[in-house]
Amino acid sequence: MCPAIGPGTLGRALPLPDSRKALKALAMVTIATWNINSVRLRADQVERFLREQAPDVLCLQEIKTQESTFPHAVFEAAGYAHRVVHGQKGYHGVATVSRLPLREVSRHDWQDNGEARHVGVELLGAGQGLIVENVYIPAGGDVADRDINPKFGQKLDFLERMTRWADALDRPTLIVGDFNIAPLDCDVYNHKALLKVVSHTPIEVATLGRFRDAHGWEDLGRRFIPAPERNYSWWSYRSYWREKDQGRRLDHMWASPDLAPQALGHRIVEETRRWDQPSDHVPLITEFAL
């Protein structure tokens, strides 16, 4: 008779799931974000960006169109066969396009007003299981007082709702997009001059800080380009601001604590701001080993 082999003994001798995980090659995945300010007007610029930079995933904000008029053919021809579009006619709108398979997992409306400002996806191929949240936080109007300017209050409320949501997240997550807030003193060209300017007011910075702390997000832009190095992502269209390099860091890529160690590099593609008829924002790209 063969000696009995207990299943527990066998299990300890061959911990198969862990072994397979350790042997699996890491996938290099690059993810980009760009407020494009009309994807139809600048479809050729997006195509050029994809050709020159070749990110695996691109998160777009301010596409300014609905799903039915999104320039799908341009992305299809460029090899971005996987697309999730949360659009609306004329305003706002976000889309995530990818060379890797993905599926939509969230389509939040943090203001309950129908504005299309957030879409989340899960990667299914390389980088399988990673959640990529693509968000376009409201600009907030001109006056930093919610009693005078309801849009400013809506911006803060949007962030508070995202904060309660982020507190409960339990999967590796990257959140990217146009946050419309420059949080650090060195994220604007003149900290003191912008303290009362929407995008850099102390209450916005504090509210964004609570969102960060709710999940322990790591600001990849400042991990790879440490303060106080210049790190702008947006310049006004007005020529005298551009000429003086009066920019702000409004666009961000933040990693959850379990994802952050897998980020290998990060850069700003500032040259797009010098193309003809550019977006007022430039793209950011992060490379991960997943």
Next chain:
DNA sequence: ATGGTGGGTAGCCCA
């Protein structure tokens, strides 16, 4: 320091 730009849309709204 400045909406004195730029986009969408259709008689202004949004950034």
